[in-house]
Amino acid sequence: MTSIVEALDQYGNRPYLLTVGEDGPHTSHTRVALAGGxxxxxxxxxxxxxxxxxxxxxxxxxxxxxxxxAIIMNGTVRHVDDGGDEPVASIDLSKAVFHRPGAPQPGHGGSCTSDCLPIQLYEVV
Structure with a gap:
């Protein structure tokens, strides 16, 4: 299984961040760093x-x-630090996958036909 460190080494640190506001979804380009798990x-x-x-x-x-x-990572913002030039969020990750559309499978009972591979979020010690 690919680790989060390996995934970021391969894909870089410039993902899109997806949030939801009162007026609906919001997408922004950001940069990420590994910190505190x-x-x-x-x-x-x-x-x-x-x-x-x-x-x-x-x-x-x-x-x-x-x-x-593609890589999709989901998480929850634990803290927002307003002490610098721009707010910085600390995010606890709950799930990360490599994702791409899968070929339709005859007789597939579920609604998801995607080809997904899990990403290990934390290093096993």
Whole structure:
């Protein structure tokens, strides 16, 4: 299983951050860093307001090549630090996967036909 460190080494630290505000979904480009078992990232003014009211967030790294895997990570904002030039969120991650559409499978009973591979969030010691 690929670790979060390996995934970030391969895909970089510039995902899209998806939040939800009173007026609906909000997407912003950000940069992330590993910290304290999760991620930190600076927030736009809109994203900062959104996560204070609704702390569930997702990150999306697009596929590097056509037909390749994207990365999706879900988490919860634990804290927003307003002490610097821009607000910085600390996020506890709950799930991370490599994701790409899967080929339709005859007789597949579920609604998800995606090709997903889990990403190990924490290093096993």
């Amino acid at each position: 999760g991620l930190t990232c600076p927030l736009s003014k809109s994203a900062a307001g959104n996560v204070r009211a609704r702390p569930a967030v997702s990150f999306l790294w697009p596929a590097i090549e056509p037909g390749g895997y």
